[in-house]
Amino acid sequence: ACAFAGLWNCVTINPLNIAAGVWMMLNAFVLFLCEAPFCCQFIEFANAVSARADKLRPWQKAAFYCGMAVFPVVLSLTLTTLFGNAIAFATGVLYGLSALGKKGDAISYARIHQQQKQMDEEKLTGALEGQ
Numbered sequence: 001a002c003a004f005a006g007l008w009n010c011v012t013i014n015p016l017n018i019a020a021g022v023w024m025m026l027n028a029f030v031l032f033l034c035e036a037p038f039c040c041q042f043i044e045f046a047n048a049v050s051a052r053a054d055k056l057r058p059w060q061k062a063a064f065y066c067g068m069a070v071f072p073v074v075l076s077l078t079l080t081t082l083f084g085n086a087i088a089f090a091t092g093v094l095y096g097l098s099a100l101g102k103k104g105d106a107i108s109y110a111r112i113h114q115q116q117k118q119m120d121e122e123k124l125t126g127a128l129e130g131q
Contacts, residue, residue: 005084
């Protein structure tokens with residue numbers, strides 16, 4: 001989607017739209033290299049790029065993908081750039097959510113709350129006994 005929208009964005013006379021379109025096509029190529037290196041088997045360095053991208057932490061991937069997706073929108077705010085970069089930005093958001101970790105269950109939160117309550121009561125009784 002990013003590559004097709006970038007190509008469509010290049011069919012204009014506005015230089016900012018052309019720059020945003022070229023950047024979008026570059027984004028699509030980088031996403032293919034990082035996420036689907038089997039699509040780029042004819043490129044010698046595809047596996048090296050993919051291996052390096054796999055070593056990144058999820059929050060680093062999130063920042064990289066969201067930053068890549070926001071730049072063309074800043075260059076040229078059109079529907080083509082918004083829709084074309086939506087998938088790349090969504091990929092970054094998903095990596096960001098995975099960086100936050102999984103949601104805790106209610107039982108562990110209740111147990112932590114109960115322990116905190118007991119510690120507060122012990123501190124309160126210790127302070128009252130000390131007076």
